[in-house]
Each structure stands twice: as structure tokens, then as C-alpha cells.
Amino acid sequence: MAGKRVSHTVGALVVGLALLASGCSASSSGTSRSGGSSSAIQLPKSVRARGAIDVGAFFNYPPYTMVIGGRLEGIEPELVRAVADKLGVEVRFHSMSFEAMIPSVVNRRSDLLIGMFADTAARRKQVGFVDLMHSSMRALVLKGNPKHVDPSAPCGRTVSESAGSYQEAVVKKIAARCVKEGKPALKMLTFPDPGTSFLAVINGRTQFTLQDPALARYTADKGKELEVLDAPVREGGRQVQGWIFAKDNTGLRTAFIKAIHELIKEGKWQKIMDRSGIGDEALNPPTDSTRPVKGR
Numbered sequence: 001m002a003g004k005r006v007s008h009t010v011g012a013l014v015v016g017l018a019l020l021a022s023g024c025s026a027s028s029s030g031t032s033r034s035g036g037s038s039s040a041i042q043l044p045k046s047v048r049a050r051g052a053i054d055v056g057a058f059f060n061y062p063p064y065t066m067v068i069g070g071r072l073e074g075i076e077p078e079l080v081r082a083v084a085d086k087l088g089v090e091v092r093f094h095s096m097s098f099e100a101m102i103p104s105v106v107n108r109r110s111d112l113l114i115g116m117f118a119d120t121a122a123r124r125k126q127v128g129f130v131d132l133m134h135s136s137m138r139a140l141v142l143k144g145n146p147k148h149v150d151p152s153a154p155c156g157r158t159v160s161e162s163a164g165s166y167q168e169a170v171v172k173k174i175a176a177r178c179v180k181e182g183k184p185a186l187k188m189l190t191f192p193d194p195g196t197s198f199l200a201v202i203n204g205r206t207q208f209t210l211q212d213p214a215l216a217r218y219t220a221d222k223g224k225e226l227e228v229l230d231a232p233v234r235e236g237g238r239q240v241q242g243w244i245f246a247k248d249n250t251g252l253r254t255a256f257i258k259a260i261h262e263l264i265k266e267g268k269w270q271k272i273m274d275r276s277g278i279g280d281e282a283l284n285p286p287t288d289s290t291r292p293v294k295g296r
Contacts, residue, residue, distance in 0.1 A: 042251070048089070051090060053080075053087075056112070057095060057115065058193070063214055063276065064214070065077060072093045075278065076114040076243075077091075077114070080114060082269070083256055083259045083260060098162060098193065101113050102127060106246065106247075112252070116241040117129070117242065117243070119242055127247050128248075130242050130253050130257055131242035131287045132242045135213055136213070137170070137239075138228050140201065140219065140227070140228055141207065142201060142226060145227065147207045149207055149208045151232075152234075154208075157186055157207050158188070159186065159187070160205065161189075162192065163191065171186065171210065175188065189205060197209045213228070214276070214277060217277070257286055260286050261285055264284055269284070270284065
């Protein structure tokens, strides 16, 4: 993970995340200059002309994205900056709410979105993906699991999730299955960001939340209130995740994949993944959601 490690409890962490989500951060966007790479990878003319890529991001999704010292850090900003260096352009990060992200890339206000989005059939109807990793979900519960949450038997429980997230869609499927099988209902409370979902568990409003393993582990490691259950949640399978681009922006997706191929050959890409603790989840090489793209 790029940047300094911050010592505070999960409670303080998620309160800080909520403040970031409400716009209280000192930095809502940031620009990173490239190292002026001599790579001959072709970029769309509009991107080359402006010399920058506009990246939409949800700024409070550690360890993937987090603001440290007024600068966006984390796994994904480090990866994007490495790609931008390879392409010879700047990166301009823009903070936005989760709900606004996909519309921003569909309307071309953003060139791409970071956030390790689940590549789903529903999303492919609107956007294109560069898939970077696969991951299954874990349940995040109170320390010691005093409510005896069992991910394999969630019916009758109350769960908190971010509105519009892949986890929300999975919970809806689980809830429907509970009803079909005549079991107690699974109740879900939705919130605008993961931090508030964590607080709901801590405050006892919900009994667990489903999260990406890296985010779940990071949150549990940062404080004393929560822990991650080892058993993966099978309902959603081992989900492929990646970055989102406009559906017809094949030129930029191709450029990104070619740049990542070069970074993989140089050993830089996997080094970042391994240092961040997600090396085992990496898709090497990454794939385009609409067609395979071979490296240079």
C-alpha cells in the first residue's frame, strides 16, 4: 500500500471516511504528473491532446483509495499512476459519490473509474471493463462474533451495505432465497459508503456487512471493534473486478492493457500487487471485458 500507515481505531477510521464522503476532506481532486515515458502506445487523440486522464474515484475506500496528507493514495492510485507514467500523461483524480460514478464515465466526464468494480452482466450493458483481479467476499462482524454470525446461514439476520454496490445485489439474491425457502427474512440497511456500513455493525444496527477481502482485512486491522470471518461468502462466487471505461472507448482500454502488460514484464505491476496484499488475486494478464487484447 502506498503512503504512510495511519494508526487509529476502526471507529475513528470510519468516522473519518464518512467525513470524506460528505465533502469535508481538504482535497477532493488531485493531479499527478507522469515521468514522461517514451512508450509508443497509442492513446485516443483527445487524451493525448490534453495530456491527462480524468479518473473518477470514491476517495474513502481503503486500502484501495484513501486521502493521506491531502493526496489520494492506496493500491489503485499507485497502479493508475504507474500506467500514466508508462503512457506519458498526467492523472487527475476526481472525488465523487458512488452513485454518480458510472453516469460520469457514460457521459464522458471521466475517462475511467477506479474502485475495483465487480464486472457484472448488468454493468456491461452500460460500460466496458479492464479486469484486474478476482475476489470473493467476506463477512465483517463485531470482534469475537458475539452475534454468532454464520455466512452460510444468513437468513434472519440484518446486514448493512453500500447503496448500488455489488454486495447489495448479492444480499438481495440471498434475501430472495431466504423467502423462497421459507426461512426468516434477511433484512438489509443501505448506506452511502462502506464506512457508514461498518459503523452500523459497530453500533449494533446490523450484525454484519459483506466486503471485499482486502477492505475487510484493512478495516479489521486498523481497530479493535471488528473482525473478518474466514469463510468466504459463496453466493456471489469469485467475482472478477476491475476499472470501468466508457463502453465504446476501446482505444483507451487497449492502451491501458498494453501499458499494464509492459509493467508486468518489468515486474512493477506484480510488485505493487504483492506489496498491497492482493498479489494472489491478480489477473496477469488483465483482460478486456469485451475482447482480449494481446500485449505488445
